[in-house]
Amino acid sequence: MLILVDNTAFRINAFAVNFDETWKPFSITDSALLHATLCLVAQHEDLLAGRESEENLFHKGEVMRLMNGRLRESGREISDADVTTVAMLVVLEVRLSFSHFAVMGWLTCGL
Numbered sequence: 001m002l003i004l005v006d007n008t009a010f011r012i013n014a015f016a017v018n019f020d021e022t023w024k025p026f027s028i029t030d031s032a033l034l035h036a037t038l039c040l041v042a043q044h045e046d047l048l049a050g051r052e053s054e055e056n057l058f059h060k061g062e063v064m065r066l067m068n069g070r071l072r073e074s075g076r077e078i079s080d081a082d083v084t085t086v087a088m089l090v091v092l093e094v095r096l097s098f099s100h101f102a103v104m105g106w107l108t109c110g111l
């Protein structure tokens with residue numbers, strides 16, 4: 001399901017610049033980065049639907065588990081995929097925070 005959404009939702013998403021040519025090949029080079037990408041897609045769908053799905057939580061949990069393991073490894077060099085994955089976690093949290101603020105604003109305005 002997410003792969004289908006992945007191929008369609010990002011075509012109109014401002015975060016996805018040159019998704020097919022650049023991002024998709026890069027995102028499949030690393031398991032944590034792939035889970036972060038799938039989490040972003042699931043979160044986008046969840047925000048549109050007004051829910052939080054198991055897919056979103058699963059992929060976010062996998063990203064955190066994988067990155068936690070990597071950061072605990074002594075002597076391991078930080079890769080571009082690691083930095084990108086952590087940056088995506090930040091984007092995910094910021095998007096989620098802004099969506100909650102927007103909903104709260106609508107509720108207090110009586111919308």
